[in-house]
Amino acid sequence: MKRIWSSALCAVAGSLFFGAFQPAHAAGNYPSDPMSVASGQELAEIHCAACHAVGPEDASAQPGAPAFRELGQRYPVSSLEESLAEGIVTGHEGMPEFAFAPDDIDDFLGYLTSLQAR
Known part of the structure; x- marks a missing residue:
């Protein structure tokens, strides 16, 4: 499969394929300021x-x-977090592999965290 590098995430489902990772942030400790969350939402x-x-x-x-x-x-x-930085490899056709820049990871996970709290 051709490797696609992008500051995007469409392969969230594929994240189940990674092992024991210790994230740099404690759960729920991603940016929650309006600009970061809006950036994550835009991504x-x-x-x-x-x-x-x-x-x-x-x-x-x-x-x-x-x-x-x-x-x-x-x-x-x-x-x-780790799979967004390293690249997510998915288990089914049509889902690209992605790698994020660190700021994009933080913003995206800040947005995702904000959705879980609603």
Whole structure:
């Protein structure tokens, strides 16, 4: 599979494939200021909404694509940090591999954390 490098995340579901990682942030300790959360939301809307529900009430466009607001019910959102930095490899066709810049990871996970609290 051709490696795609981007400051986007569409492969959240693929994050279940990594092992024991110690995140740099404690769970829920991502940026919560309005600018960072808005930046994370923009990343989700631009790069992930074609498949995933990225808002507080929308439906996923692709069947089986988990809604971002429900990810915290499946596993700790902070567990995505390493795979976002290293590149997520997914288990099914059509889902690209991504690697994020550190600031994008923080903003994106700040947004994801804000969705879990609603």
